[in-house]
Amino acid sequence: MTLLIVMPGREGDSRRLAAELRAIDGNITVEIWPEVGDPGQVEMIVAWSQPDGLWASFPNLRLVASFGAGVENLVGDSDLPASVAVVRTVDNSLAKGMAEYVVTAIAGWRRSWIRYRNDQAHCSWRPQTYPFSCTVLLLGVGRMGMGVADALSAVDHRVIGWGRTGRAVGDIEGISGHEALLDVVSQVDVTVCLLPLTPDTEDILDSTLFSRMKRGSLLINVGRGRHLVEDDLITALGQGRPKHAVLDVFREEPLPLNHPFWTHPAITITPHVAALTDPRGAAERIAENWRRLYAGAPLLDQVDREQGY
Ligand code: NDP
Numbered sequence: 358m359t360l361l362i363v364m365p366g367r368e369g370d371s372r373r374l375a376a377e378l379r380a381i382d383g384n385i386t387v388e389i390w391p392e393v394g395d396p397g398q399v400e401m402i403v404a405w406s407q408p409d410g411l412w413a414s415f416p417n418l419r420l421v422a423s424f425g426a427g428v429e430n431l432v433g434d435s436d437l438p439a440s441v442a443v444v445r446t447v448d449n450s451l452a453k454g455m456a457e458y459v460v461t462a463i464a465g466w467r468r469s470w471i472r473y474r475n476d477q478a479h480c481s482w483r484p485q486t487y488p489f490s491c492t493v494l495l496l497g498v499g500r501m502g503m504g505v506a507d508a509l510s511a512v513d514h515r516v517i518g519w520g521r522t523g524r525a526v527g528d529i530e531g532i533s534g535h536e537a538l539l540d541v542v543s544q545v546d547v548t549v550c551l552l553p554l555t556p557d558t559e560d561i562l563d564s565t566l567f568s569r570m571k572r573g574s575l576l577i578n579v580g581r582g583r584h585l586v587e588d589d590l591i592t593a594l595g596q597g598r599p600k601h602a603v604l605d606v607f608r609e610e611p612l613p614l615n616h617p618f619w620t621h622p623a624i625t626i627t628p629h630v631a632a633l634t635d636p637r638g639a640a641e642r643i644a645e646n647w648r649r650l651y652a653g654a655p656l657l658d659q660v661d662r663e664q665g666y
């Protein structure tokens with residue numbers, strides 16, 4: 358029985374994950390694609406950006422683990438047999454990394470870091486005031502959203518969470534439904550997209566939403582590029598709703614050289630690094646799911662393939 362790692366373009370992570378898995382459980386046979394001994398022995402695959410048509414080579418595949426939180430490339434793959442279970446790999450460091458990113462992005466914007474950097478270049482001393490209260494709307498209050506909410510609450514931001522079911526968690530006010538979203542977005546200083554990409558959430562950051570945003574507000578997209586209608590954002594930034602966008606994910610990655618986002622003064626770009634999966638923490642979760650697969654026990658972080666997340 359073999360556990361195969363299929364992460365083209367992430368050779369360093371693949372090697373480190375394989376080493377961590379072997380250290381945790383010497384009985385697991387770990388291979389790194391495209392080096393596969395006997396495809397018939399492969400029962401579990403850890404995947405990220407897998408090539409088209411991969412699954413057909415592995416007739417005895419039972420479980421696929423995403424090397425991260427997002428699973429849109431797995432649940433959206435009609436070639437993946439329905440009998441194969443899908444899990445996410447979400448260790449604590451992923452949510453902490455996301456919390457750090459969002460808190461940093463909001464602080465940098467509220468506290469004028471870009472302006473001070475420019476002022477420093479001109480030896481210019483120009484103190485700015487900043488708003489003393491801040492309300493943040495999280496689109497998605499799952500594993501990432503909860504970590505972000507805790508970190509924002511710790512610095513006294515008010516947090517509102519928009520989810521499919523709209524349940525309140527801890528101090529977070531919970532809402533659901535598109536009308537409620539359009540209503541609340543006009544009252545918040547920052548909107549953060551932390552949604553999974555599904556047919557229901559694709560293109561959610563569009564002109565309808567932007568037209569209802571508070572003038573001068575900040576948009577952060579750390580979900581997926583396909584949540585955002587790019588042309589709508591450029592028009593909306595021209596109208597100050599939102600005033601600035603921090604974008605970590607894009608429809609095409611890497612962002613093409615000639616893309617207008619690169620030079621837009623109201624857009625801050627990071628290269629899909631908001632939260633990185635740590636091979637060590639991931640290996641613990643993956644090895645546990647390997648054990649559970651053979652014990653017939655409930656899997657960690659199993660995805661509802663119908664629901665899409
Ligand atoms: P979870 O599955 O834990 O949470 C998803 C949340 O989205 C839930 O609150 C869910 O609502 C809500 N949701 C799903 N569908 C809808 C809908 N149609 N309408 C309203 N709310 C909806 O996911 P995670 O928090 O772990 O991750 C979220 C996403 O973050 C990932 O899928 C990935 O795309 C992105 N991500 C990006 C990273 C980066 O580096 N940029 C790193 C890690 C993740 P409910 O609670 O009601 O079910």
Ligand code: OXD
Binds near residue numbers: 424425428
């Ligand atoms: C993830 C990501 O989904 O890194 O984990 O985007």
